[in-house]
Amino acid sequence: MAESKPKYVLSYFNIKALAEPIRFLLAYGNIDFEDRRISREDWPKIKATMPNAQMPVLQIGSKTTFQHLAICRYLGKQFGLAGSNDWEAFEIDMAADTISDLRTKSAIVFYEPNESIKETKYVQLLSEVIPTILKNLEEMAAANKGHMALGKMTWADFLLAGLIEYLNLLCRQDLIANCPNLKAAVNSVTSLPAIKAWNAKAPKPDM
Numbered sequence: 172m173a174e175s176k177p178k179y180v181l182s183y184f185n186i187k188a189l190a191e192p193i194r195f196l197l198a199y200g201n202i203d204f205e206d207r208r209i210s211r212e213d214w215p216k217i218k219a220t221m222p223n224a225q226m227p228v229l230q231i232g233s234k235t236t237f238q239h240l241a242i243c244r245y246l247g248k249q250f251g252l253a254g255s256n257d258w259e260a261f262e263i264d265m266a267a268d269t270i271s272d273l274r275t276k277s278a279i280v281f282y283e284p285n286e287s288i289k290e291t292k293y294v295q296l297l298s299e300v301i302p303t304i305l306k307n308l309e310e311m312a313a314a315n316k317g318h319m320a321l322g323k324m325t326w327a328d329f330l331l332a333g334l335i336e337y338l339n340l341l342c343r344q345d346l347i348a349n350c351p352n353l354k355a356a357v358n359s360v361t362s363l364p365a366i367k368a369w370n371a372k373a374p375k376p377d378m
């Protein structure tokens with residue numbers, strides 16, 4: 172990146188969801204970013220200007236970046252949260268992709284417009300899909316001493332901590348209530364002074 176001190180602008184709706192891990196990472200990295208929250212009324216006018224017509228979008232100086240996982244991975248590298256070799260980066264990616272699986276599989280059901288189809292799909296989601304992924308995630312966190320990878324804090328912990336409220340909503344449960352190691356991973360991030368300060372000043376989200 173050529174610019175020495177680029178301006179950061181994060182565009183998203185006034186919700187936590189996919190942007191909160193990015194906000195957490197920017198707060199952790201002590202990056203003074205513009206937290207641009209687009210209203211649902213303004214979104215149709217802005218949609219066509221965004222890559223893939225979706226958000227989150229993070230402007231870094233003259234660069235327009237998108238895809239929340241790629242952004243988290245990049246910021247993780249910038250802030251020393253991405254491991255120190257290809258194998259370590261791979262272990263973090265496996266954890267991040269598993270968290271992402273939980274989100275995509277539950278979001279498809281949550282956003283199903285037909286109420287009766289939705290409830291039918293929730294039966295399988297709640298009885299099979301979520302328990303399988305959650306068990307795997309908890310085992311990964313147990314093997315990594317209360318973190319998602321490498322036995323220490325990485326950007327995958329930030330991903331989980333930033334997404335957890337949204338995941339709980341999509342999955343209709345407190346996912347970490349009975350998962351002490353996942354709870355530890357979330358707490359390791361939310362107890363950081365920078366994240367506490369962010370949470371204290373963050374605007375009240377719409378959901």
Ligand SMILES: N[C@@H](CCC(=O)N[C@@H](CS)C(=O)NCC(=O)O)C(=O)O
Binds near residue numbers: 189218226238240
């Ligand atoms: N693959 C993208 C997905 C982004 C995405 O699904 N964004 C949604 C909000 S969570 C969105 O912009 N929805 C509005 C629309 O599609 O009109 C990512 O991971 O960042």
